[in-house]
Every structure is written in C-alpha cells, then in structure tokens.
Amino acid sequence: MADLRAYGALIGGQFRSIASYRVSFLVEMSSNAMTTALDITTVLVLFGANRSVAGFSLAEALLVASLSSLGFALADMLVGNVDHLKTYVRSGLMDVILVRPLGSLWQLLCMDLPFRKALRVVLALVVLGVAIHLNDVDWTPGRVALLVLSPLAGLVFFGAIFVLSASLAFWWVDSGELGSAFTYGGRDFTSYPVPVYAGWFRAVFAYALGFGFVAYQPALALLGRTDPLGLPAWAGYLSPLVALVAAVVAALVWRAGVRHYRSTGS
Amino acid sequence: MTVIEMHDLKKDFTVRVRAGRFRRRKRTVAAVDGIDLTVDRGEMVGYIGPNGAGKSTTLKMLTGILTPSAGTVRVCGLTPVPQRTRLARRIGVVFGQRSQLWWDLPLHESFTLLRHIYRVPAADHAARLARCRSLLDLDDFLDTPVRQLSLGQRMRGEITAALLHGPDVLFLDEPTIGLDVVSKQAVRGFLAELGQGGDVTLMLTTHDLADIERLCRRLVVIDHGHVVHDGTIEALHARYGSRRRLVADLDAPLPASFTLAGASLVASEADGHRVSFTLESTTAAEAVAALMASASVRDLSLVEPDIEDVVARLYASPGDTS
Numbered sequence A: 001m002a003d004l005r006a007y008g009a010l011i012g013g014q015f016r017s018i019a020s021y022r023v024s025f026l027v028e029m030s031s032n033a034m035t036t037a038l039d040i041t042t043v044l045v046l047f048g049a050n051r052s053v054a055g056f057s058l059a060e061a062l063l064v065a066s067l068s069s070l071g072f073a074l075a076d077m078l079v080g081n082v083d084h085l086k087t088y089v090r091s092g093l094m095d096v097i098l099v100r101p102l103g104s105l106w107q108l109l110c111m112d113l114p115f116r117k118a119l120r121v122v123l124a125l126v127v128l129g130v131a132i133h134l135n136d137v138d139w140t141p142g143r144v145a146l147l148v149l150s151p152l153a154g155l156v157f158f159g160a161i162f163v164l165s166a167s168l169a170f171w172w173v174d175s176g177e178l179g180s181a182f183t184y185g186g187r188d189f190t191s192y193p194v195p196v197y198a199g200w201f202r203a204v205f206a207y208a209l210g211f212g213f214v215a216y217q218p219a220l221a222l223l224g225r226t227d228p229l230g231l232p233a234w235a236g237y238l239s240p241l242v243a244l245v246a247a248v249v250a251a252l253v254w255r256a257g258v259r260h261y262r263s264t265g266s
Numbered sequence B: 001m002t003v004i005e006m007h008d009l010k011k012d013f014t015v016r017v018r019a020g021r022f023r024r025r026k027r028t029v030a031a032v033d034g035i036d037l038t039v040d041r042g043e044m045v046g047y048i049g050p051n052g053a054g055k056s057t058t059l060k061m062l063t064g065i066l067t068p069s070a071g072t073v074r075v076c077g078l079t080p081v082p083q084r085t086r087l088a089r090r091i092g093v094v095f096g097q098r099s100q101l102w103w104d105l106p107l108h109e110s111f112t113l114l115r116h117i118y119r120v121p122a123a124d125h126a127a128r129l130a131r132c133r134s135l136l137d138l139d140d141f142l143d144t145p146v147r148q149l150s151l152g153q154r155m156r157g158e159i160t161a162a163l164l165h166g167p168d169v170l171f172l173d174e175p176t177i178g179l180d181v182v183s184k185q186a187v188r189g190f191l192a193e194l195g196q197g198g199d200v201t202l203m204l205t206t207h208d209l210a211d212i213e214r215l216c217r218r219l220v221v222i223d224h225g226h227v228v229h230d231g232t233i234e235a236l237h238a239r240y241g242s243r244r245r246l247v248a249d250l251d252a253p254l255p256a257s258f259t260l261a262g263a264s265l266v267a268s269e270a271d272g273h274r275v276s277f278t279l280e281s282t283t284a285a286e287a288v289a290a291l292m293a294s295a296s297v298r299d300l301s302l303v304e305p306d307i308e309d310v311v312a313r314l315y316a317s318p319g320d321t322s
C-alpha cells in the first residue's frame, strides 16, 4: 500500500482543519463524552432493573453489550461519517474526490474523520474491561485472540453496514434517515443476547444478516456457555468471517454506486 | 498524437417530474447525445454552448466522474471510469463552481497535501509551485485559509492545485465565472503561457467568449448534446457569414446613389458623417481605396467580427448548420 502515506496526509489535513476551530472542537468533544456516559447509564439501569435477561446474568449481558458497543464505537469513529455522502454528492465534493488518484471510499473517510468520537472508543474499552472482570473467563490462547478479534470484526461489520446504508445516496440522494435507522437499529439489536428475540425477526437479523455473530456468539465462546439456540461453540469464532463477507458485499455495492453516480447538474 | 477521443458518446439522465399532485413521471434527458471528437496533444479547445447544452456532463465523462450511457471515450489512452485512478495522475481538473482546496487550511497546506496525494517528487513539486507562484501572484495569500480568499484568489489557487502533479491534459469548467477583470486577465494570461509550451492539452468551457478569443484556436460549439460547430474561430465567421466592417468618418454625407463594390452599407450615423460597410467580396484595401477616391475621409477603422454575435446567431438556429 504505497498510498498509505497519502491517506495519512489526508488524515493530518483533516485533523488540522478541525483544530483550526479549537473552541468548537473542545465543546463537541465534551458533549460527546456526556452522551456516551448517558448511553452507559442506560445499559446499567436496564440490566439493573431485571437481574437476568433471557437466562443471561447481568455480567454476561454486559459482555455482549460491551463487545457490541466497542465494535460500533470503532466503526462509528472510522467509518460512520460515510453517511455524509448525501451532502458530498450535493456539494460536489464527490466530484473532486473522483478526480484524485486514490480510492473514493478511503478518501472520503480520511477527509471526514471525527476525532471527537475517540472518547467513545475509550469509554467502550473501559466498559469491556469491567465486563471481562465481572465474568469468570477461563482464558485460553483462542479466547485471548477472540477477545482482540471480535471488536475488530465488529468494526468491519458495522463499517460495512455504514457503507451499505450510505451507498443508498448514489441511487437516491434523498434517502434521508432510512440508512441510519438500519445502522443504529443494528447496533441496538447486537447489544442484547439473541434469545431475547424470537421468530422470523430473530432468523433474519441474527443469522441471515449476521448481526448475531457480532457480539452474542463471540461472548458465548468467551464465557464457554452453550448456545441455548443450539449453534456449536465454534460459531463464536465465525465473527471475522461474517465481517469479511459483509465487507465484500459493501465494497461491491459502493463500487456499483460510484458507477451509478450522477453528480449534480450545475 | 491523439489525447482525447470521444466516439458517439452519450449520457442520459432519468429525472422524475411532477405530474399532478402526487404522481411523478420519469423523463429521460439526453444531456450528451452522440458526440464525436478527437483532440490532439497540445491543442487548446474552447468548448462552448448555451446553459444545459451538456458541456459539464462531457467533461465529467472525460474525467471519470460519470459513466457514459453509450459510446466510447478515451483520454491519454485510458478509459476514464474503469481506469479512473491511473487517469487522475495524467489530468488536472478545475471546476469553477467546486473547490478542491482544503477550506479551513492555509492555501499552501492544500498544495502540500496534493503533493502527497499524487506522490509528486519534492523537487518537481517545488519547481511547479514556484512557477505558479510567480505567474499567478500567489505569494500574498499563501498563508491565508482558503475560506478567507476572494473568488479570484481562490481560482488562482485552484488552477495551481490542478497543475502541481504535471498533468498532460487540463480540463477547466468555467474557470473565469464570477471573476473580477483583473483576475480574469491573470487566469487567461497564465493559461495562454501554459498552452504555449505545446505539451499540455487544454479543454475549457466558458461563458466568456473573450477567454476563447484569447486562448483557443479551436472552438467546439455544442447545443442539446450535439456538436454544432468544430473548427477555428475564422471558420466559424466564414461559415456564418460574419464579415469585417469598415467604419469611416466623413467630412460630408455620401450621395444617396453611392455604392461600394463588394460591400454594403449597413449603418449611417451622425447625419451621414459616419458610415459602416460590411466587406463581402472585396478586400479591405480595395474598399478603402474606392471610398477615398469618391469621398473626403477624415478617419477610418476596420472592425473585426464579434464572436458573441456569431455564437448568439448560432444558438438561435443550431439546426440549419449541418
């Protein structure tokens, strides 16, 4: 990847752009910290009220929630702003990106990296640490690897979802909030153990669309619990594979979207 | 050597138009409707046409932004959309209405970022930047954040940004739109100098025909997505019958019976003290001699045909041209 330096330069440019508005950067950073703190309180309150959810203890459920939230926080920081695509199509920035010798998606991400969301990642890491501490995990090399890999797989998986929903704007600039409903809905789905859901809804979201493999299955594998829904223990290790499939689909859709891009009449 | 090649190039847009209160109907707009054009290395082509003629759409297909609906297009031997990133290194693009600069950073930082994006060797970058700095007078505002630049300053920055990687072809979409007179002159002068080298191929769209007269030997006029004229400015005049005019100030009005062979009287002003003839089948020298022989002439001037008039006539009746 000889282009790595180029992307690095873009990220540096983005950082200096943001830093040129120092005050608003600090304000946003702290308001972001507030929302994150609120999110965590919601989770605690929810699980605090009913000590066990669908046969999962508070500590176990917290592990599922924290794996999901770390993956999502990473994706939200690194890929989340791809949903500004609508604005970039309208403003013409997409045209400018397309006449440069770099990949269009990577450029877009590097040029609009929200550094202020880093705080969310840190907080998600802390919660994951607490969840690990509360559970009595029997550590094996495989489980250590899984602990590292699943948040990264979560990043890739949610990143793919972000890209897929943003790509709608290539066909339909007025796609509105349809895409983000899917993204944030996906995050909420993965925050809870899958047995909480039932019927076709569970079949579609957990298995067909793969959301069950983001946090729930890896958490089971970490805890050494058998899946009440009957998937084998190694299903937890499938998360990187599921994420990879999602990434390939997202890349193909993005590519098709760029081919279909209409720019704007000006 | 051919640098740009379009063959039966088309681009359709499907637009939804309101039909009644809730219903919407699909309609297809043929923005570019079968363009055949080749441009050789070093040419400077003026690409003009009325609003909505398809100029920007053509440039977007040439630069790999839009996928053609039909036909073929090659630039520098590459097919723009599939080979977009390779092509990007060979071309420079300036959109009058879009900015490729980093809005919040000082201008010089945009140039540095572009050096990394295009992976330009530091020495080449420095040499090209130095040339642009002196020819486009950038020094006064290199440290100013782009958002604080005037339009004219920004456009000079945009042109520099498009040239720092040493492109073979430069596409400019309305580079002088909205500029003040001084900036327009600076931009034109710079582009003229750039074209003189003969290495860079230049294709520009504009509404200001003075840009074309100053810069482009070749003029391509399009309307409704079709090419309606392709040739030199002189050929355009010849084809549309625009003639030079001879304007004379006289001591006394001409007699009513006066005629000038090969020319016709088109205006008589100041009680006949100023007359204008269009030169049809005579040379300026013959007409001047004939006029001087039969009238007392105080002053004479020869007026070149006005491209604005020709183009205005062309837009009014593009159908009867081919």
Ligand SMILES: Nc1ncnc2c1ncn2[C@@H]1O[C@H](COP(=O)(O)OP(=O)(O)O)[C@@H](O)[C@H]1O
Pocket (backbone or CB within 6 Å): A262, A263, A264, A265, A266, B013, B014, B015, B029, B030, B031, B032, B049, B050, B051, B052, B053, B054, B055, B056, B057, B058
């Ligand atoms: N993104 C687009 N979506 C729909 N119609 C478009 C789009 N871009 C251009 N058009 C239409 O295509 C035609 C040509 O537009 P354009 O190439 O921008 O013209 P010009 O640059 O010559 O003024 C116009 O009718 C315009 O409305």
Ligand SMILES: [Mg+2]
Pocket (backbone or CB within 6 Å): A266, B055, B056, B057, B173
């Ligand atoms: Mg245009």
